[in-house]
Amino acid sequence: MDRATEIRKVLLLTLFLNLIVSAAKIAYGYRTHSVAISSDGFHSLFDAVANIAGMAGIHLASHPPDKAHPYGHRKYETVLTIFVGVLMFATCFEILKNVYASLQGRYAATVTTESFLVMLITLSVNVFVVSYERRAGQRLNSEFLVADALHTRSDVIVTLGVLAGLGFIRLGFPLADPLVGVAVGLFIARAGISIIRESTETLVDRTQADTSVIREAACSVPGVEECHGIRTRGPKNYVFVDLHVLVPPSLSVEDAHRISDTVEEEIRSRLPEVVDVVVHIEPSPHRGRV
Secondary structure, eight states: OHHHHHHHHHHHHHHHHHHHHHHHHHHHHHHTTOHHHHHHHHHHHHHHHHHHHHHHHHHHHTSOOOSSOTTOSTHHHHHHHHHHHHHHHHHHHHHHHHHHHHHTTSOOOOOOHHHHHHHHHHHHHHHHHHHHHHHHHHHHTOHHHHHHHHHHHHHHHHHHHHHHHHHHHHTTOTTHHHHHHHHHHHHHHHHHHHHHHHHHHHHTTOOOSOHHHHHHHHHTSTTOOEEEEEEEESOTTSEEEEEEEEEOTTOOHHHHHHHHHHHHHHHHHHOTTEEEEEEEEEEOSSOOOO
């Protein structure tokens, strides 16, 4: 729970900063009729949405297994991640709608020195958030924080593209504004597809660990002659494993159980993301001695 509290503190600070950045970009983008700036603002807004989803997911996922959820609650985080991906598609639609209005001549982007200042200031905030969140993720061993930092880094890349677009508008190329807006919208849609695809793979129990490592770990235990039927599932940082191991048929139940416990310990020592291992003991067709 201490670790979860620390992660929530990090997410609260980054949420506050992301809301400031997104509000500044969206407000200024609409005031100057710049599709590129407002689109970048919506992209930043989803950094904040990801923070909120992360806090909700960590709260739900931190609950221990119970009678109704014997495998724990970690997939709540996966479900919330899919929700973020769906919202990103809604944002893409809003951006492309504004691009269409701009191409129809309803709006004309105004680019001033203030435009560059707004973007440069928000860019510096994003760079700080990326560095802070990545370091906190490494310190707390949080895959979510590290992944969220990478997501915010994409915002830095988009902002650099918007700055380049503003430069072209200033040089007399007004079409640069809607074109940058299209690029940002497609960037967001691509990220949404990636998030939904990866999260869906978790929900449908895609293999989440290297089975060759599991096989090697199991077969390294004295008394194990062979293993097969290796299956893994769950979120990437909360993996469940089950496998069958073959042992000499002459073993006592006590010795077979001891081997089973050792196999579990060996697998978990090599793969820290594994939280539970179910070992099915089977008699080997080849008689041997322990």
